[in-house]
Amino acid sequence: MFIVPALNLAICWKLSEMTQSAGNFLDFNLIRILRDYTPEFICYNFLICVSLQERKVRNNHSVSNLYLSKNLGSYLAGFIEGNGTIIVPTKILSNKDKLNFPSIQIFFNLKDLPLALIIQKELGFGSLLRKKGVNGYILLINNYEELILLVNLIRHYLRTPKINSLNLLIDWFKNNNLNIRNVPLILNKDLLINDGWLSGFIEAKGQFLVRTTNKNISNTKYPKIECKFELIQGQKNHNGKSNLNYLENIADLLQTKVKAIKMNSPQSQFRVRTTNLNGNINLENYLKNYPLxxxxYLDYIDWQKVLEIFKKCEHKQKEGIDKIISIKQQMNDRRTIFSWIHLNNFYNLDK
Incomplete structure (x- = not known):
């Protein structure tokens, strides 16, 4: 098992009870001392990481391979649309007379470094950076060949207005005589249940919630307990395009509605939140096919345990309430131990 305890200003990486098999993502050829990935320091027994300076695009990552990678492509498309930035320069030189390069940047929360590393390993390219003032890591792709490979991987699966930025990037390649298919991208209108886009988007924007009325809920005569999933987005993206359409598709899958919130704020938002058992079950069924x-993922597994209690109508019984309280105490920001064994099943270019 790969276990990472989370500490406030330092992350201590340890492997215990670890098994290794052919094809396992824990590639001992990649064991290195990780130097700049945590804010303070790293303790290690064995350390799994990627040597960024030695990273090369793997020979078998041909465009034809990438087109066949629906699971990985759709998952990354959702992740990038939720937590990514597509930068297309409008000038050749910056104000400091430095060359401007296009890039795709993907943000990862501080505690999700193992996922960032496995995505970098599977793609075979990109630089993983820890920037000051940013509570996480950025996977930066700014090499032309690598950008073209990534564009070809995700191009069929985008569902948000961020597709406009990707089209601008393709135009930039064309204008600079770089080899890329100059076919305007269109939004993916396929059903959400047919690919992993929503899974990637949930990684970026979703939250699994278990709510209770008060600390003494087990002694309350009529306790209010909620098992919900929630996703919040700004009503418009940075280019002023509405986020409503794709959020309505998510809401339909979850048998709920998109609600406008913070209407009097400059940063008005849309919220999608499950409101019934069937909506939660629909999400559960989707994530069985396209996991986090x-x-x-660990919060989802705990949330799923609470959902089972709701399915059995035990959430109003003292025993069920006590179980829910116990589960809630280790979820989300309260979690201190992180197991990463599920990364052994991460998508690869052959899936």
Whole structure:
């Protein structure tokens, strides 16, 4: 088992009860001392990481391979649309007379470094950076060949207005005589249940919630307990495009509605939140086919345990309430131990 305890200003990486088999992501050829990935320091028994300076695009990552990688492509498309930035320069030189390069940057929460590393390993490229003032890591792709490979991997699966930025990037390649298919991208209108886009988007924006009325809920005569999933987005993206359409598709899958919130704020938002058992079950069925891989997967597993209690109508009984309280105490920001064994099942280019 791969276990990572989370500490406030330091992350202590340890492997215990670890088994290794052919094809396992824990590749001992990649064992290195990780130097700049945590804010303070790293303790290690064995350390799994990627030597960024030695990273090369793998020979078998041909465009044809990438087109066949629906699971990985759709998952990354959702992740990038939720937690990524596509930067297309408008000038050749910056104000400091430095060359401007296009890039795709993917943000990972501090505790999700193992996922960032496995994505970098599977892609075979990108630089993983820890920037000051940012509570996480950025996977930076700015090499032309690597950008083209990534664009070809995700191009069929985008569902948000961020597709406009990707089209601008393709135009940039065309204008600079770089080899890429100059076919305008269109939004993916396929059903959400047919690919892993929503799983990637949930990694970026979703939250699994278990709510209770008060600390003494087990002694309350009529306790209020909720098992919900929630996703919040700004009503418009940074280019002023509405996020409503794709959020309505998510809401339909979850048998709920999109609600406008913070209407009097400059940062008005849309919220999708499950409101009934069937909506939660729909989400559960989807995630069986297209699982999560970040630390959010661990919250989902706990949330799923609470959902089972709701399915059995035990959430109003004292024993069920006590179980829910116990589960809630280790979820989300309260979690201190992180197991990453589920990364052994991460998508690869052959899936």
């Amino acid at each position: 891989f970040s630390s959010k």
